[in-house]
Amino acid sequence: xxxxxxxxxxxxxxxxxxxxxxxxxxxxxxxxxxxxxxxxxxxxxxxxxxxxxxxxxxxxxxxxxxxxxxxxxxxxxxxxxxxxxxxxxxxxxxxxxxxxxxxxxxxxxxxxxxxxxxxxxxxxxxxxxxxxxxxxxxxxxxxxxxxxxxxxxxxxxxxxxxxxxxxxxxxxxxxxxxxxxxxxxxxxxxxxxxxxxxxxxxxxxxxxxxxxxxxxxxxxxxxxxxxxxxxxxxxxxxxxxxxxxxxxxxxxxxxxxxxxxxxxxxxxxxxxxxxxxxxxxxxxxxxxxxxxxxxxxxxxxxxxxxxxxxxxxxxxxx
Amino acid sequence: xxxxxxxxxxxxxxxxxxxxxxxxxxxxxxxxxxxxxxxxxxxxxxxxxxxxxxxxxxxxxxxxxxxxxxxxxxxxxxxxxxxxxxxxxxxxxxxxxxxxxxxxxxxxxxxxxxxxxxxxxxxxxxxxxxxxxxxxxxxxxxxxxxxxxxxxxxxxxxxxxxxxxxxxxxxxxxxxxxxxxxxxxxxxxxxxxxxxxxxxxxxxxxxxxxxxxxxxxxxxxxxxxxxxxxxxxxxxxxxxxxxxxxxxxxxxxxxxxxxxxxxxxxxxxxxxxxxxxxxxxxxxxxxxxxxxxxxxxxxxxxxxxxxxxxxxxxxxxxxxxxxxxxxxxxxxxxxxxxxxxxxxxxxxxxxxxxxxxxxxxxxxxxxxxxxxxxxxxxxxxxxxxxxxxxxxxxxxxxxxxxxxxxxxxxxxxxxxxxxxxxxxxxxxxxxxxxxxxxxxxxxxxxxxxxxxxxxxxxxxxxxxxxxxxxxxxxxxxxxxxxxxxxxxxxxxxxxxxxxxxxxxxxxxxxxxxxxxxxxxxxxxxxxxxxxxxxxxxxxxxxxxxxxxxxxxxxxxx
Numbered sequence: 027x028x029x030x031x032x033x034x035x036x037x038x039x040x041x042x043x044x045x046x047x048x049x050x051x052x053x054x055x056x057x058x059x060x061x062x063x064x065x066x067x068x069x070x071x072x073x074x075x076x077x078x079x080x081x082x083x084x085x086x087x088x089x090x091x092x093x094x095x096x097x098x099x100x101x102x103x104x105x106x107x108x109x110x111x112x113x114x115x116x117x118x119x120x121x122x123x124x125x126x127x128x129x130x131x132x133x134x135x136x137x138x139x140x141x142x143x144x145x146x147x148x149x150x151x152x153x154x155x156x157x158x159x160x161x162x163x164x165x166x167x168x169x170x171x172x173x174x175x176x177x178x179x180x181x182x183x184x185x186x187x188x189x190x191x192x193x194x195x196x197x198x199x200x201x202x203x204x205x206x207x208x209x210x211x212x213x214x215x216x217x218x219x220x221x222x223x224x225x226x227x228x229x230x231x232x233x234x235x236x237x238x239x240x241x242x243x244x245x246x247x248x249x250x251x252x253x254x255x256x257x258x259x260x261x262x263x264x265x266x267x268x269x270x271x272x273x274x275x276x277x278x279x280x281x282x283x284x285x286x287x288x289x290x291x292x293x294x295x296x297x298x299x300x301x302x303x304x305x306x307x308x309x310x311x312x313x314x315x316x317x318x319x320x321x322x323x324x325x326x327x328x329x330x331x332x333x334x335x336x337x338x339x340x341x342x343x344x
Numbered sequence: 345x346x347x348x349x350x351x352x353x354x355x356x357x358x359x360x361x362x363x364x365x366x367x368x369x370x371x372x373x374x375x376x377x378x379x380x381x382x383x384x385x386x387x388x389x390x391x392x393x394x395x396x397x398x399x400x401x402x403x404x405x406x407x408x409x410x411x412x413x414x415x416x417x418x419x420x421x422x423x424x425x426x427x428x429x430x431x432x433x434x435x436x437x438x439x440x441x442x443x444x445x446x447x448x449x450x451x452x453x454x455x456x457x458x459x460x461x462x463x464x465x466x467x468x469x470x471x472x473x474x475x476x477x478x479x480x481x482x483x484x485x486x487x488x489x490x491x492x493x494x495x496x497x498x499x500x501x502x503x504x505x506x507x508x509x510x511x512x513x514x515x516x517x518x519x520x521x522x523x524x525x526x527x528x529x530x531x532x533x534x535x536x537x538x539x540x541x542x543x544x545x546x547x548x549x550x551x552x553x554x555x556x557x558x559x560x561x562x563x564x565x566x567x568x569x570x571x572x573x574x575x576x577x578x579x580x581x582x583x584x585x586x587x588x589x590x591x592x593x594x595x596x597x598x599x600x601x602x603x604x605x606x607x608x609x610x611x612x613x614x615x616x617x618x619x620x621x622x623x624x625x626x627x628x629x630x631x632x633x634x635x636x637x638x639x640x641x642x643x644x645x646x647x648x649x650x651x652x653x654x655x656x657x658x659x660x661x662x663x664x665x666x667x668x669x670x671x672x673x674x675x676x677x678x679x680x681x682x683x684x685x686x687x688x689x690x691x692x693x694x695x696x697x698x699x700x701x702x703x704x705x706x707x708x709x710x711x712x713x714x715x716x717x718x719x720x721x722x723x724x725x726x727x728x729x730x731x732x733x734x735x736x737x738x739x740x741x742x743x744x745x746x747x748x749x750x751x752x753x754x755x756x757x758x759x760x761x762x763x764x765x766x767x768x769x770x771x772x773x774x775x776x777x778x779x780x781x782x783x784x785x786x787x788x789x790x791x792x793x794x795x796x797x798x799x800x801x802x803x804x805x806x807x808x809x810x811x812x813x814x815x816x817x818x819x820x821x822x823x824x825x826x827x828x829x830x831x832x833x834x835x836x837x838x839x840x841x842x843x844x845x846x847x848x849x850x851x852x853x854x855x856x857x858x859x860x861x862x863x864x865x866x867x868x869x870x871x872x873x874x875x876x877x878x879x880x881x882x883x884x885x886x887x888x889x890x891x892x893x894x895x896x897x898x899x900x901x
Binding site: 037039040056064067068069071072073075076077078079080081082083084085086087101125126129132140143144145146148152153155156157158159160161162163164165168171172175176177178179211213214 | 380381383384385386388389430432433435436437439440441442444445446447449450451452453470472475476479480483484486487517518546547548579580582583656659660663664666771772773774776814815816817819820821822823824825
């Protein structure tokens with residue numbers, strides 16, 4: 027089939043500004059975006075630059091934006107993109123400076139990954155050689171780490187991350203999912219330290235749960251779920267002094283008391299410091315004027331006792 | 345152009361290279377150089393598993409025997425014994441470094457049956473064992489803050505007075521050429537699958553380390569032994585792990601017959617890979633194939649088992665073959681997968697060139713002989729990566745930093761300038777397809793003299809044409825067009841050694857099958873092929889196979 031593909035190109039170091047070029051190629055029907063790029067480079071324009079290796083979604087080299095969505099070129103079929111969008115636009119990943127065409131600088135990504143200390147930390151010495159035994163592990167631990175350990179570090183999730191777009195400090199989905207992999211590893215001795223280190227600015231509470239990382243990930247890692255798991259583990263570990271953790275604990279507390287969420291009380295619970303509360307006063311007044319500010323006090327719903335029983339039973343079982 | 349110096353330089357940051365780096369003694373200045381980011385290395389694509397005699401009712405001797413037999417008695421038995429004896433410790437050390445292995449009910453590392461093995465000794469991490477090992481290895485490299493020169497491409501070995509004194513490398517992101525001096529160089533650059541048109545290998549597997557060493561005077565061993573993996577997808581050669589057969593998957597032909605009964609009545613689908621690939625190719629050639637393939641049937645395993653043990657290959661089959669193995673058999677055929685041959689190295693990974701070490705798939709020690717067992721390649725990387733590191737520690741003690749001349753750098757720069765200067769000519773991509781097609785057709789599972797002789801002539805012509813490639817990209821920054829041209833020159837050099845070895849070896853052994861010489865001939869041919877570079881092509885000689893206690897017998901499964 028005949029395909030027209032538009033590619034965003036450029037090379038800052040050589041003074042070539044970002045621009046778009048169109049290529050027309052004749053390709054077989056079940057071809058991938060990567061196959062097409064390779065054909066263009068081999069036969070039409072050798073200067074087209076992109077990373078690639080395995081062609082089977084395991085090395086992570088060929089991540090780029092295809093019709094605006096971050097993903098791997100080697101496992102995206104040209105035909106389905108054309109069917110969905112009617113055109114094919116290829117751009118480099120977002121969040122990272124472009125070196126050339128579709129090849130970006132990976133340093134901003136790896137800096138964030140390193141920041142979570144991505145290695146198993148153990149008490150005691152390295153085992154001496156010969157190593158007589160392995161540590162024992164239940165298969166359910168393997169399963170708990172399964173999603174996060176599937177990550178191929180392709181950077182698609184980081185490119186798609188909406189918080190990373192506006193907040194330089196945010197470590198991003200891949201780094202945090204990787205952190206969860208170690209928090210969930212029974213062999214690691216620094217679980218609490220990890221949760222504590224990532225509890226503050228730039229850590230797991232800064233995710234807005236937009237789900238873009240889950241959508242972008244070609245390996246079904248579900249980074250946002252790993253982030254939610256980190257939050258759960260943090261609260262269980264007693265790290266409850268953040269706005270984010272209070273949002274969760276107070277949400278449950280209010281629902282238990284009234285049988286439903288009372289938005290009017292939430293800000294007061296999340297920000298116990300009255301000075302902090304004053305900062306949201308202008309917003310509160312605007313909401314009051316538009317009839318959108320619930321009264322802080324509400325009577326509980328008629329069958330609130332049943333709600334309390336459900337919550338208490340669930341709490342008891344955790 | 346500039347210069348760097350390190351006590352030890354390791355080329356290649358896959359499992360072997362990184363393992364070697366981690367073994368270098370503290371205080372020694374070691375740097376790793378890789379043409380891709382370490383986690384992009386093709387080690388990560390290995391799926392099925394890594395072998396070791398971990399259990400009390402298994403033994404390293406059994407593992408060694410299976411490996412010797414699997415090698416069709418061309419493997420060096422002392423090297424094989426070392427590998428199998430060290431295997432349990434090597435794997436447990438990786439587990440200690442955080443590899444997430446799948447677990448058995450007794451909480452120990454789980455093991456599955458694999459081809460050519462008399463006991464289920466293949467440890468696995470679902471069906472992404474290579475990925476699990478590679479990422480854990482890189483985590484350790486990050487932990488130690490090791491120096492890695494990312495996206496530096498090896499162009500030459502620096503050899504003076506018969507001693508390897510470093511390398512010349514092209515920094516791809518900047519286009520700079522760098523002279524890297526070192527007391528010891530370890531090549532861990534992987535295989536050459538891209539010599540073939542269809543291959544399970546990544547596009548980076550162009551055998552650069554082998555070619556560079558070969559041109560610098562290091563001999564290559566057993567290059568004609570190319571492993572064709574029995575289960576690769578038709579469209580792109582992508583691998584479907586042997587684990588799919590280890591978990592119970594069966595192979596059927598167009599008539600629905602489990603044809604392996606004819607070829608390997610005991611081991612069936614878990615015979616050694618060369619036996620299975622030949623069986624498949626015979627079925628296909630004799631008209632019992634389905635669209636040039638046979639069928640891998642895993643339906644009877646059930647959805648749950650496939651999702652738990654083989655999830656990745658299910659995704660690959662759906663994506664690239666349009667078939668869900670839970671519902672439908674997957675069409676597969678043999679594809680170039682592994683290079684048994686490589687740079688000649690001894691049990692401590694020393695090459696005949698002083699100062700040069702080689703380990704992993706790019707080396708030939710030889711632990712795999714004429715055919716490699718599944719699960720032994722991942723094992724080879726960590727056992728010999730470690731041994732290479734240990735040998736380098738011993739070697740560099742007291743040695744001064746070499747001072748090679750600048751001409752190595754200017755010579756390399758001159759060659760690259762000359763290549764960039766061609767205003768037009770043949771593109772590497774087109775020539776690569778042409779050579780790959782000839783190799784697929786003529787130097788594949790079944791070989792015969794006349795076809796090989798013609799391939800030899802074609803390979804020589806293509807090698808000459810490759811000296812005048814047209815590189816369209818004349819820029820400095822991230823010039824992958826230039827890199828691919830240099831890679832293809834390496835591929836053509838290696839192709840010639842493969843064809844020459846295959847043409848000369850008039851017997852059938854392991855993965856090398858001659859239809860005109862279908863028998864194994866121990867009297868004349870139980871020896872290693874050695875290929876040395878000359879400007880006119882490879883010069884062949886032969887070397888002894890080292891035996892310990894296993895007498896060659898007829899090999900059947």
